[in-house]
Amino acid sequence: MALSRRGADTTALGGFGDPPPTGVPGFLPLTSGTPAAEALPVKELSEAAADVLGGPAAADALQYSGVEGTPELREWIGRHEEVAAERVLVTNGALHSLSLVFDALLDPGDLVAVEDPVYPLALRVLGRSHVGYLPVPTGPDGLDIDALARALEGGARPKVLYTVPDFHNPTGATLPAPARTRLVELAETYGFTIVADSPYRELRFSGEQVPQPSAESDAVVRVNSFSKTLGPGLRLGWIVGPRRLLPAVTRLRANQDQHSSTFTQAIAARLLTTPGLFDRVTADARALYGRRARALHAALHTALPGRIEAALPEGGLFLWAKVLDDDPDLHTARTRAHALGTDFGVGSHFSPPGGTGSPAHIRLGIGAVPEADVATAVGRLAEALRPETAR
Numbered sequence: 159m160a161l162s163r164r165g166a167d168t169t170a171l172g173g174f175g176d177p178p179p180t181g182v183p184g185f186l187p188l189t190s191g192t193p194a195a196e197a198l199p200v201k202e203l204s205e206a207a208a209d210v211l212g213g214p215a216a217a218d219a220l221q222y223s224g225v226e227g228t229p230e231l232r233e234w235i236g237r238h239e240e241v242a243a244e245r246v247l248v249t250n251g252a253l254h255s256l257s258l259v260f261d262a263l264l265d266p267g268d269l270v271a272v273e274d275p276v277y278p279l280a281l282r283v284l285g286r287s288h289v290g291y292l293p294v295p296t297g298p299d300g301l302d303i304d305a306l307a308r309a310l311e312g313g314a315r316p317k318v319l320y321t322v323p324d325f326h327n328p329t330g331a332t333l334p335a336p337a338r339t340r341l342v343e344l345a346e347t348y349g350f351t352i353v354a355d356s357p358y359r360e361l362r363f364s365g366e367q368v369p370q371p372s373a374e375s376d377a378v379v380r381v382n383s384f385s386k387t388l389g390p391g392l393r394l395g396w397i398v399g400p401r402r403l404l405p406a407v408t409r410l411r412a413n414q415d416q417h418s419s420t421f422t423q424a425i426a427a428r429l430l431t432t433p434g435l436f437d438r439v440t441a442d443a444r445a446l447y448g449r450r451a452r453a454l455h456a457a458l459h460t461a462l463p464g465r466i467e468a469a470l471p472e473g474g475l476f477l478w479a480k481v482l483d484d485d486p487d488l489h490t491a492r493t494r495a496h497a498l499g500t501d502f503g504v505g506s507h508f509s510p511p512g513g514t515g516s517p518a519h520i521r522l523g524i525g526a527v528p529e530a531d532v533a534t535a536v537g538r539l540a541e542a543l544r545p546e547t548a549r
């Protein structure tokens with residue numbers, strides 16, 4: 159595992175390469191990490207908004223509110239996370255949570271352990287802190303804890319480890335419970351902070367939920383969001399921090415925009431505290447994503463027999479597939495895919511500085527293509543991936 163002291167190249171990492179054509183009728187992008195339009199609770203949020211505006215506290219919902227978030231929303235998140243509400247800070251989404259936590263914890267020149275492959279926008283946020291990177295291999299079972307332990311034993315001293323333990327972006331992998339326990343032990347032994355970012359946690363469509371990294375530990379910060387359940391346009395997320403970190407993060411927030419929208423928090427809290435509603439919204443979303451993931455997985459093996467390796471994820475929005483051809487030219491294939499009416503994420507865009515580059519992998523997302531169109535989209539993908547020699 160090579161250490162890299164280079165800051166993130168934000169332009170290359172954030173943009174996922176050339177943008178796909180927009181507004182093309184019938185374009186079926188297989189890359190999107192945005193939630194499916196059909197899974198978003200439009201009717202439920204509209205009723206919640208009407209209740210807020212028609213209720214006795216309507217004017218309060220349009221007023222300033224506390225830096226940490228409204229009491230109703232913090233209490234709901236605290237119950238959901240099984241921590242005291244005082245440990246919760248409401249933010250404008252997971253990326254905002256990451257920027258607050260990284261700003262509070264990191265100084266220029268610090269070393270940060272990141273997954274390889276990694277969620278590239280987290281690297282963009284980290285890039286603002288001018289840190290160095292310790293890439294840690296991440297495979298079908300999530301972060302490779304043995305590789306991390308070896309690097310630590312070899313003298314690497316990260317201040318922070320950033321991880322997506324549930325239905326990882328881009329691999330779709332989930333870190334098993336014993337590895338989570340070991341990760342927390344390593345953090346406590348070697349004195350680093352785990353920043354666990356879990357926006358896909360509610361989207362498990364098969365298998366058993368894995369407990370989160372323990373919030374009992376002073377080494378764990380949890381970051382999460384309503385983006386993948388209620389909608390990213392709400393810009394509503396949260397931090398569950400150890401008590402040692404909360405004052406610094408709260409101070410930073412107070413010196414930025416003070417607080418997340420009181421109105422949006424009130425609408426979300428109304429939906430969340432209506433008995434059974436959030437469970438129904440997320441159960442429907444899970445069923446939809448499960449059907450789409452299975453359709454995508456089956457279509458890949460039908461359209462690309464023997465040429466692709468891809469595990470069926472147990473949740474989330476991504477399928478990470480390995481193209482088995484010799485030295486595939488995925489950038490050229492992606493340009494062809496755009497002309498054919500689809501899109502995919504090229505593995506190298508998910509490589510941290512010093513990482514392996516994932517040269518044969520592609521990330522496929524299930525957010526934007528309805529089940530009925532999955533086979534068509536995958537047919538276009540297969541054509542785009544056809545090697546030059548077969549053309």
Ligand SMILES: Cc1ncc(COP(=O)(O)O)c(C=O)c1O
Nearest residue numbers: 191251252253277327383385390
């Ligand atoms: C791992 C991960 N973290 C954070 C985010 C961003 O979440 P939010 O919209 O809440 O900022 C995403 C969105 O794709 C993500 O995949």
